[in-house]
Amino acid sequence: MSYVYRSGHMLSFFLSRMLRAAITILLVMTFAFCVLRLSGDPAQILLGPDAPQDAIEAFRERWGLNDPIVVQYWAYLKSLWSLDFGVSMRDKSPALQLVLERIPTTLQLTIPALILKVGIGIPAGVYAALHRQSIADRGVIMMAVFGFTIPSFVVGLLLVLIFSVTLGWLPSGGQDTWMHGILPTLTMSIGGIGILARFSRSAMIEVLGQPYIRTASAKGMSWRDVVWKHALPNASVPIVTIVGFMIGSLIAGAVVVETIFSWPGVGRLLVVSVSNRDLAVVQCLLLVIAGTMVLANLAVDIMYGWLDPRLRSKSAAH
Amino acid sequence: MPFISIRDLRVAFDGTQVLHGVNLDVAKGEALGLVGESGCGKSVTWLAALGLLPGTARVTGSVTLDGQELCGASRSTLEGVRGGRVAMIFQDPSSSLNPVIRVGRQIAETLRIHRGLMGDAARLEAIRLMDMVGIPDARKRSDTYPHELSGGQCQRIMIAMALAGEPDLLIADEPTTALDATIQAQILDLLSAVRAETGMAMVFISHDLGAVSQVCDRICVMYAGRIVEEGRIDATFGNPRHPYTRGLFDAIPRLEGGRERLVPIHGTVPDPRNLSNGCAFSPRCDRATDFCRSNLPVLKPQPDGRFLSCFHPVTGISKSSCTSGQHESAAA
Numbered sequence A: 001m002s003y004v005y006r007s008g009h010m011l012s013f014f015l016s017r018m019l020r021a022a023i024t025i026l027l028v029m030t031f032a033f034c035v036l037r038l039s040g041d042p043a044q045i046l047l048g049p050d051a052p053q054d055a056i057e058a059f060r061e062r063w064g065l066n067d068p069i070v071v072q073y074w075a076y077l078k079s080l081w082s083l084d085f086g087v088s089m090r091d092k093s094p095a096l097q098l099v100l101e102r103i104p105t106t107l108q109l110t111i112p113a114l115i116l117k118v119g120i121g122i123p124a125g126v127y128a129a130l131h132r133q134s135i136a137d138r139g140v141i142m143m144a145v146f147g148f149t150i151p152s153f154v155v156g157l158l159l160v161l162i163f164s165v166t167l168g169w170l171p172s173g174g175q176d177t178w179m180h181g182i183l184p185t186l187t188m189s190i191g192g193i194g195i196l197a198r199f200s201r202s203a204m205i206e207v208l209g210q211p212y213i214r215t216a217s218a219k220g221m222s223w224r225d226v227v228w229k230h231a232l233p234n235a236s237v238p239i240v241t242i243v244g245f246m247i248g249s250l251i252a253g254a255v256v257v258e259t260i261f262s263w264p265g266v267g268r269l270l271v272v273s274v275s276n277r278d279l280a281v282v283q284c285l286l287l288v289i290a291g292t293m294v295l296a297n298l299a300v301d302i303m304y305g306w307l308d309p310r311l312r313s314k315s316a317a318h
Numbered sequence B: 001m002p003f004i005s006i007r008d009l010r011v012a013f014d015g016t017q018v019l020h021g022v023n024l025d026v027a028k029g030e031a032l033g034l035v036g037e038s039g040c041g042k043s044v045t046w047l048a049a050l051g052l053l054p055g056t057a058r059v060t061g062s063v064t065l066d067g068q069e070l071c072g073a074s075r076s077t078l079e080g081v082r083g084g085r086v087a088m089i090f091q092d093p094s095s096s097l098n099p100v101i102r103v104g105r106q107i108a109e110t111l112r113i114h115r116g117l118m119g120d121a122a123r124l125e126a127i128r129l130m131d132m133v134g135i136p137d138a139r140k141r142s143d144t145y146p147h148e149l150s151g152g153q154c155q156r157i158m159i160a161m162a163l164a165g166e167p168d169l170l171i172a173d174e175p176t177t178a179l180d181a182t183i184q185a186q187i188l189d190l191l192s193a194v195r196a197e198t199g200m201a202m203v204f205i206s207h208d209l210g211a212v213s214q215v216c217d218r219i220c221v222m223y224a225g226r227i228v229e230e231g232r233i234d235a236t237f238g239n240p241r242h243p244y245t246r247g248l249f250d251a252i253p254r255l256e257g258g259r260e261r262l263v264p265i266h267g268t269v270p271d272p273r274n275l276s277n278g279c280a281f282s283p284r285c286d287r288a289t290d291f292c293r294s295n296l297p298v299l300k301p302q303p304d305g306r307f308l309s310c311f312h313p314v315t316g317i318s319k320s321s322c323t324s325g326q327h328e329s330a331a332a
């Protein structure tokens, strides 16, 4: 709060960040726009291989696919400017609505997963750093390596094999009850727990070796206070980077898991729309995904300044 | 009775002994200089005394403070001593302050721990201390972060933080090494002034013999984890007896002597992992004999009041000092 007044650069910091964010999003959109159109014909895919030639021609004409790509692109930008995100080529419903409908479904998985990642990964890593070379530390390192080296589809299949096929405790697909969410949530959290445990551990070990920790002990502070008041606030800077990245992928991070567990979220919509070349829907999805990532990034930058006064002047100077 | 008394202090890291039985007393109000080349164990001695070494260090021996044993003492005993009875400041002031906490608050933390001051009382006292150690505009500066202050100002903050617990002893571990010459002189003046005002004892760890002679009453020379010579400043400076002490003095650039007087000690500091059985300094010593290389000299009181650990000390002006023959027969 006080640094807003003191640095006086907050406004220009925000503006430059927003500008950069806008450019990033525009680049993503342009790239997706071109690749989608150059890599397959929506008319052919949507109407099927047996569709008569004149039906295909009519479809192309209707969606403006016969225009030169520059003309299409300009039309797309103009409609974006008026917040028109287009309609689905399949059922003509507004693309934005299709996307927004799916977001809560995805968040049902990704938010509990994020809570698990943060709630288990960070404490485990910090505990390991505080008890180096102990059995607990070794256990955390092993779990962390396991967590982030095994791909999530393997974890997912393993969990299904154990809990659905062998034990028969939990359903392996669908979205009917909260029980259905357990396996996908676990699948998604394991890698993140490993990553966060490893990062928190190394961040904490780095901080505990700093001279100011010795200073804090030398003034007679209890070890508990040294850890909570002096070590953790410093270690939180690198940890926040990872958590920020995880927050940024709350919406887009579930593609693989939603596919494995047939969870009807944003990820499923993306996979289906890309294979159907449902242009407006894919473009709208990418816009939303890029937007959340950019926002999370901005939030991380602001958090940095809040956590570490040394970064305030630097980030403002960018 | 000495205020703090270190007896046979030994420290090992992963089986490598770096401190080989250090004996050291500091009296109330006294200023003791501790000198020696890098790695000889000056910092480790005092970090061990306060229980501040990492868990990988094995510490044995005894450290008593007003008769109270600190070596192996409980956490709460040590926490009461640290910062309250014995404060410590370090070589690199900028990295010794927490970068994410305002300096005023870092001082106030000590006030809370040792003097029970909270809130505004702690804030005002922190500002008073900052003022006392010569920080201009202390009220405003108390709200700044360490990176906004210069190295010299950070060291002043460290000193203010040390004084906040009203300690009886300040361990100043190379407090001026990271600072430039004018700031060094200012910090030394400040330490002397603070001592004059509070009567606090001080251990001044330094490479700079000039600084030691300026602020200390007594000097202790360490080599490879042992004390090799100890005595009053004037006596030791006037007549260094240990060849190593002698070497340190000869390596000081002197104004009147010109460049040719500067004689660095040849050879390098021994690796603590493979020390010889004899005197650790013997490989670098011009006076060493075969006897020195196979027998360990012990620190012994000398007739002139100093302590010395050498079989062939430099014979000084003083006729009453021991001859080397006596040492050899005593050790044999």
Ligand SMILES: Nc1ncnc2c1ncn2[C@@H]1O[C@H](COP(=O)(O)OP(=O)(O)OP(=O)(O)O)[C@@H](O)[C@H]1O
Pocket (backbone or CB within 6 Å): B013, B018, B036, B037, B038, B039, B040, B041, B042, B043, B044, B045, B054, B272
């Ligand atoms: N945490 C540690 N782990 C392992 N070895 C250490 C540790 N701290 C110090 N040592 C070793 O102990 C020996 C003494 O170190 P110490 O820091 O006391 O030297 P010093 O006399 O203070 O030197 P300097 O003038 O460079 O500060 C050195 O050989 C050093 O490598």
Ligand SMILES: [Mg+2]
Pocket (backbone or CB within 6 Å): B042, B043, B044, B173
């Ligand atoms: Mg040192």
